[in-house]
Amino acid sequence: MTAHAWFLVAVLIAAVALLITLINSRLKLHPFIALLVVSVLTGLVAGEKLTDIPTSIISGAGGVLGNVGITLALGAMLGRLLSDAGATDRLAELIVSRGTARSFPWMMTLAAFVIGIPMFFEVGLIILLPFIFGVAERIKRTRPDSKPYVLVVTPAIAALATLHGMVPPHPGPLTSVSGLHADLGKTIIVGFVCAIPTVILSGPVFARWLSRRMTVEPDMALVAQFTHPASVEDSAAPGAGVAVSGFHRGPGATERTSPIAWAVACILLPIVLMLAQSIGQVFLAAKSPALQVLELLGNPVVAMMCGVLLALLTLARFKPGEQVRSAVGESLKPVVGILLIIGAGGAFNKILVDSHIGDALSQAAQHWQLNVLILGWVLSLILSTATGSATVGIVSATGMVAQMPAAGGDPWQVALLVIAIGAGSIGLNYVNHAGFWLVKESFGMTLGQATRLHTTVQTLVSVIALGMVLLLSLLV
Known part of the structure; x- marks a missing residue:
């Protein structure tokens, strides 16, 4: 991990904290405005080219x-x-x-x-x-x-x-x-x-x-x-x-x-x-x-x-x-x-x-000495949380673990690795996920309520599923 990679991880943490503050502080900014403001500031602090920030937001x-x-x-x-x-x-x-x-x-x-x-x-x-x-x-x-x-x-x-x-x-x-x-x-x-x-x-x-x-x-x-x-x-x-x-x-x-x-x-x-x-x-x-x-x-x-x-x-x-x-x-x-x-x-x-904040997070995770099932779950969890997309988390984590020896072993273990990666992509579904805002606004929840319900449920799904994967890995 380079110093710049750790800096990007800190930028992500600060961005989420700022977003929560803008929505819940006395300003009570509408989530639409708060998300746009935080998006611009995150791009600036993370070092994205000034001319690329509007393109990223629009696309x-x-x-x-x-x-x-x-x-x-x-x-x-x-x-x-x-x-x-x-x-x-x-x-x-x-x-x-x-x-x-x-x-x-x-x-x-x-x-x-x-x-x-x-x-x-x-x-x-x-x-x-x-x-x-x-x-x-x-x-x-x-x-x-x-x-x-x-x-x-x-x-x-x-x-x-x-x-x-x-x-x-x-x-x-x-x-x-x-x-x-x-x-x-x-x-x-x-x-x-x-x-x-x-x-x-x-x-x-x-x-x-x-x-x-x-x-x-x-x-x-x-x-x-x-x-x-x-x-x-x-x-x-x-x-x-x-x-x-x-x-x-x-x-x-x-x-x-x-x-x-x-x-x-x-x-x-x-x-x-x-x-x-x-x-x-x-x-x-x-x-x-x-x-x-x-x-x-x-x-x-x-x-x-x-x-x-x-x-x-x-x-x-x-x-x-x-x-x-x-x-x-x-x-x-x-x-x-x-x-x-x-x-x-x-x-x-x-x-x-x-x-490249997601890349920085994945670099940090790869230095951890973990069981390949747990590593696949952790990588997918981090990448999904960073990018706001379960599919992106799954695809990226798959590429990272595909070259590991354990990924080409017993067919049932490989199938369990697929499920572990998918389970990781579900957890910590928060403010940068479209599904979070869809649930929050559809049911008139505050940010805190949406966190207690939506984020908690999806994280519970992720953890229980990992437990099932690890249990089955002992049986197959």
Whole structure:
């Protein structure tokens, strides 16, 4: 480690501390502004060329908005169309009527686990938002003293994060499988064996404990898109801190409700398309026409667009066209702030990458004398934390450990190394991750609340998964 490398590590620590200070101090800067300010200062102090800093900010923000932002906007549209057609309300009623307060976290875990198999974390959360809002509000109607959002959000985060980082066909684990020449079948088996207990412990079990210690109340304007609470204007007014007690049809909503089967089809279509793409990448030839079609339709933006179009063609026939168009436009208003914050988070990520702070952290980790499974986990954890991307953490850590002798040993041990690297990429998901801000803003949390819930859950997933990997390494 050179003195300059240690200096860059110190710059990262100072940047995160400054960001927290700007958001929580008397200035109370909006996270969008705070992220941009810290991005510029970090680039300056880290020694990035003055002319490169604006390029890093623009490309970083543009990259994450192009990837996550469009999908988020389409997800908001789909959620609003399902809500206005009465579909979300009926689906939530179906879930609640068949479960109990004790079973709701488990039901959300199962839903998020299935959705998380083909989807990125952010995309899966966007699709689950209507269910989370709908189920939580219905629980509050029957049990006003409960804290339903923590109960249902925690398992969703745990399941989505676990699948995103640890189990193929997600791009990070698939890249690690290729780089380490691991057996894909063995890796998938090991991944699910590690993922199931990890999700259970960090999801519904931890949710029960955490729900007794914190309360989350989302913005009523965003909740209204999916639940149509009575007197939306009153509930969204300044000072309104109590959630609505039930579901009522909003202004302009039709009393006719759409068939629930069509609602399920609209939700499942993007999932099926993305899953088909992932399966095709495993079993089809690289340049086959069929794979090219699947890669087009399975792209998250195109897949979500197909879901929205299906909703427009089927569910929207229960409302006049003018009302449908108005609903689609209105659906974007509550997510504008989220989009800006996610974009600024992407800018911060790019500054960290372009200023070589991630490289400095990886140099420090390589000097540690660790078991290769633990080393892969540590490298991925550090790089993911530094760059704000689980996929970047996985890809970079894979390249670092690929030349180590232990990386080319027993096929089961190599598969475990893939999972260990993926598990490391999940932990310490904090302010430079787009997913952190998506969760924080979607559920109206303060920075401290988001840290206690989102960062803690993902770090718990990472640590438990590493424990499972080390346990299995003794058995295979």
